Amino acid sequence: MLNGDIGPIVSSMTSPAEETLDTLVLVLDEIRLGRSRSRSELASRTGLSRAVIAQRVGELVDRGLVIEGDPGPSTGGRPARQLAFHAVAGHVLVADLGATSIDVAVTGLDGRILAHRDEPADIGDGPERCLARVEELFEQLTSTTRGLPGQVWGVGIGVPGPVEFRTGRPISPPIMPGWDGYPLRERFAAHYDAPVWVDNDVNILALGEWRSGVAVGHDNVVVIKIGTGIGAGIISDGRLHRGAQGSAGDVGHIQVVDDAAVICRCGNIGCLEALAGGAALARDGEAAARAGRSERLASALDQHGRVTAEDVARAASFGDPLAVALLQAAGRRVGLMLASVVNFFNPSLIVIGGGVAQSGDTLLAAIREAVYRRSLPLATRELLIQRSSLGGLAGVIGASAMVVDQLFSREPMSRWLAVGGPAGMPEVALAAAG
Numbered sequence: 217m218l219n220g221d222i223g224p225i226v227s228s229m230t231s232p233a234e235e236t237l238d239t240l241v242l243v244l245d246e247i248r249l250g251r252s253r254s255r256s257e258l259a260s261r262t263g264l265s266r267a268v269i270a271q272r273v274g275e276l277v278d279r280g281l282v283i284e285g286d287p288g289p290s291t292g293g294r295p296a297r298q299l300a301f302h303a304v305a306g307h308v309l310v311a312d313l314g315a316t317s318i319d320v321a322v323t324g325l326d327g328r329i330l331a332h333r334d335e336p337a338d339i340g341d342g343p344e345r346c347l348a349r350v351e352e353l354f355e356q357l358t359s360t361t362r363g364l365p366g367q368v369w370g371v372g373i374g375v376p377g378p379v380e381f382r383t384g385r386p387i388s389p390p391i392m393p394g395w396d397g398y399p400l401r402e403r404f405a406a407h408y409d410a411p412v413w414v415d416n417d418v419n420i421l422a423l424g425e426w427r428s429g430v431a432v433g434h435d436n437v438v439v440i441k442i443g444t445g446i447g448a449g450i451i452s453d454g455r456l457h458r459g460a461q462g463s464a465g466d467v468g469h470i471q472v473v474d475d476a477a478v479i480c481r482c483g484n485i486g487c488l489e490a491l492a493g494g495a496a497l498a499r500d501g502e503a504a505a506r507a508g509r510s511e512r513l514a515s516a517l518d519q520h521g522r523v524t525a526e527d528v529a530r531a532a533s534f535g536d537p538l539a540v541a542l543l544q545a546a547g548r549r550v551g552l553m554l555a556s557v558v559n560f561f562n563p564s565l566i567v568i569g570g571g572v573a574q575s576g577d578t579l580l581a582a583i584r585e586a587v588y589r590r591s592l593p594l595a596t597r598e599l600l601i602q603r604s605s606l607g608g609l610a611g612v613i614g615a616s617a618m619v620v621d622q623l624f625s626r627e628p629m630s631r632w633l634a635v636g637g638p639a640g641m642p643e644v645a646l647a648a649a650g
């Protein structure tokens with residue numbers, strides 16, 4: 217077997233040992249993502265020789281990352297031994313922080329949710345209060361989950377604002393007062409002694425839908441989240457596109473009108489999200505309720521003292537004409553922006569997610585109509601526009617996928633393989649390419 221082979225793999229840049237690591241990652245990806253379940257499937261899918269596959273599988277089994285099951289059904293020759301990812305070698309802690317909620321989960325290394333909890337929260341309370349609560353919830357989950365597998369192999373955090381992925385720090389987030397430059401990675405790394413990755417909530421949502429939701433099997437996808445604001449996650453050519461600094465997909469701040477009265481929370485005028493985001497829908501819905509232009513919204517205002525974007529969506533699903541008109545106008549604006557994105561990027565799928573998109577079809581219909589009307593025919597010939605399928609769980613599923621994809625990517629893996637696992641190695645996160 218190849219035990220003792222790891223030293224040269226780590227230190228060498230050009231020798232054949234480099235190829236050993238590349239093929240090890242390739243073979244593990246095939247197995248852990250469920251694409252190959254036997255040595256013969258590995259051979260036909262990767263094009264590697266049977267000898268190389270035997271060596272890599274042997275090493276992964278030795279290292280406890282792959283397990284060999286019973287022989288599968290015989291097809292005449294010697295029955296093939298089934299290969300499976302050892303998803304319980306460790307566990308992952310994830311949190312998806314929204315503007316008004318906290319979602320936490322503990323997952324296996326395959327992204328399966330072992331325990332989950334969510335509760336209302338206010339991101340404006342600042343990092344100390346919000347993150348102390350996340351740590352309390354992690355503690356509750358890990359102390360009450362029976363048979364928690366292994367040690368903490370990684371921590372994944374999503375936040376509702378721009379994140380510099382390399383450092384894991386929020387950068388000038390408009391709705392997160394007190395969070396600018398906050399060292400989330402360092403805080404969680406010190407607490408859990410494991411690698412930590414942080415990204416914005418929309419990239420996390422996109423990863424979740426791509427790994428386990430409606431976007432499975434698509435290589436070019438735009439995932440739009442219409443929450444309090446508006447953002448996009450981009451899957452390009454089979455990988456999440458974060459851009460040079462991590463701010464790719466910030467479509468909410470594309471200028472769509474030249475009107476000095478439309479002031480965005482980012483400080484600019486005429487931004488899409490100042491007209492069509494959840495906060496804008498809530499503002500316009502509340503104004504209509506106060507002006508007596510919608511009975512349903514007026515009763516929502518009476519009941520809880522304010523109107524939310526979800527109230528508008530719900531009122532529209534009951535046919536309230538004012539709410540329908542608000543959602544149609546918002547959908548049209550989002551759709552026109554998306555038509556430009558479609559012409560520019562040519563995705564095969566657009567996923568619409570976020571709280572507003574979950575209730576009723578009015579918004580989705582208006583988005584579809586605008587995109588198909590304004591995009592080039594070649595770009596829309598096979599284009600699908602669908603609603604997010606994972607609902608509230610997409611964030612934690614995506615945060616887990618982010619952590620595991622980073623852990624099992626080339627550079628991080630080259631650091632922790634030699635010692636068996638990434639627990640106790642927070643510095644592994646610094647090796648990630650992004």
Ligand SMILES: [Zn+2]
Nearest residue numbers: 469480482487
């Ligand atoms: Zn803006």
